[in-house]
Amino acid sequence: MKVRTEQRLLRLVLPYRRLLGFGLLTTFLASLLDGFTLVILIPVLKHLFGTAGELRTGSTQLETFVARFTEPLVSGLSPGQAAARLVVLLVVGLVLKNALSYASTQITVGVQEGLVRDLRTRVFDHLLRLDLGYFQRTRAGQLISGIITEVDQTKTVVTASLISLFQNLVVVTTTLVVLSQISFRLTLLTLACVPAMVFLLQTLLKRLRRHARARARERGEVTATITERIGAVRLIRAFGEEARESARFASQASRYRKQVVRTQRFSSLTSPLTEVFSGFLVILIIWAGSRPALIGLATPLAPEVIIVFLMAALKLTSPLKTIASYPAVMAVTLASAERVFEILDEPGTEADRPGEGEARFDREVVFHNVTFRYGGGEPVLRDVSFTLPKAKVVALVGPSGAGKSTLADLLPRFHDPVGGQITMDGVPLTRLTRRSLRACMGVVSQDTVLLNDTVHSNIAYGSPKATRVQIEAAARAANADQFIARLPHGYDTVLGERGTRLSGGQRQRIAIARALLRDPPILILDEATSALDTESERLVQQAIDRLMAERTVLVIAHRLATVRDADEIVVLEAGRIVGRGTHDQLFRAGGLYRRLYDLQFRDQESALPAEI
DSSP: OHHHHHHHHHHTTGGGHHHHHHHHHHHHHHHHHHHHHHHHHHHHHHHHHTOOSOOOOSOHHHHHHHHHHHHHHHTTOOHHHHHHHHHHHHHHHHHHHHHHHHHHHHHHHHHHHHHHHHHHHHHHHHHTTBOHHHHHHSOHHHHHHIIIIIHHHTTHHHIIIIIHHHHHHHHHHHHHHHHHHHOHHHHHHHHTTHHHHHHHHHHHHHHHHHHHHHHHHHHHHHHHHHHHHHHTHHHHHHTTOHHHHHHHHHHHHHHHHHHHHHHHHHHTTHHHHHHHHHHHHHHHHHHHHTOGGGGTOSSOOOHHHHHHHHHHHHHHHHHHHHHHTHHHHHHHHHHHHHHHHHHHTSOBSOSOOTTOBOOOOSSEEEEEEEEEESTTSOEEEEEEEEEEETTOEEEEEOSTTSSHHHHHHHTTTSSOOSEEEEEETTEEGGGBOHHHHHHTEEEEESSOOOOSSBHHHHHTTTOTTOOHHHHHHHHHHTTOHHHHHTSTTGGGOBOOGGGTTSOHHHHHHHHHHHHHHHOOSEEEEESTTTTOOHHHHHHHHHHHHHHHTTSEEEEEOSOGGGGTTOSEEEEEETTEEEEEEOHHHHHHHOHHHHHHHHHHHTTTOOOOGGGO
């Protein structure tokens, strides 16, 4: 799984391979200059100490290289003048090296943030194409955590796996070349200790990765709780649950803290282990360097060479520590990446398949023995058959849980039936693209969804090319223009999240204006007038009447008074059709429809059927 996840992450870097290649080049050049400054430091110290004779580095190649490179620069100069000139050369090398390192860092940031943007956009786009059931079984906060926090963690793969790892490998290689040229045996002695450190760090990896996964899950739960409880703050205050909710969240925050501490307990061990290793390494070098016979030299190393070897060895410890901690860093990254890929691996249902045609509605929509279930549960619809003719109104009624809303969701293909089929003008809906099918439909539901945007944008949602004149005409037809005019900025007023600045009836009229602007041939009304006061219901009903004119309408209603004029009423119970007909026919026949009607109107009227 680890290799697969790493490969998937690295594929995301492919669009940036040229920029990344340039970054690796600057990293390589910076690392070479790093080694160059070490070499130049030897003659600088030689002239500062005033040491006469040969360098005595233990390597004739290194001595020859230093002599050939520096002698033309310092020939005929006093030791002080020679040292000054070499210091200038050293400073120039350091400036160039750090300039290249800075450029490499900026390139790295550009690549990793581009990767995060691409992955975050990909996850969001995929979420828009998932089956609605996924959102019913997954907490919103977990998804928010996946899009924001976990995706952001994945950028470490660029810095840890590519740029940083490459840079440190080049630094280590360059430094080892310098060290080996000074004393090959001393360098081998230094490297002999590295496997022990790597082995110790590897033993931490499995536990670290397991705890990193648990931490990611807990972080998602904390995000989910915050999101959910903020949305329910009115409910919390209304029932005086502030103290209990605070205590519950404190407990959850404590669990998250424990996971973070456990993860850091293992992750933080990498630093002290490598620090101890570095200290031991320095002691070993000093001890071995003071014994020429041990490292195969006939004469002691020059003082300036010993100093440079120690500086190079100390410079070696930092990149070695980074390389050794690479598995720990990648463990945390892969734990986050795996959660992101879990979302991406959810099968999408919204993608149009090859061969699906464009929807056209001229005659009728027919439900043929439709059966539907959520996942592996019991069917919520069983062998449902009825016809929705053009320019007619068909109402779905029945007790809560009868399957009315589920049946309406099948029409725009929010779900597809598991048995039977739905046809439009004789063509199964599964052979039509969702985009073209939904373009034929408008939906107004009880739970009106408004975005944190202007009134203009909310009405024009789904009709982005609509003009202001068209939007205002739709608002007038929806009985919304008067209250919109009273808003602080009229049509340019931002409504707040979910339209919290508006009442329920006002939100409904904005939704109706949105549907009127789209002008769809098929309309789905899902409890559009429920939970409204009398005046709001009157205004909304007037707007709905205008919206329904000359359209094919599928109505879901608990209030049977709103569907008495429907061309046909379909009565559902436990996912089955138990009655069909007009209001008068169903009333006279008795059964479930009559019982529902009597329950709603027994305190308001006792009229005979002929009077209805």
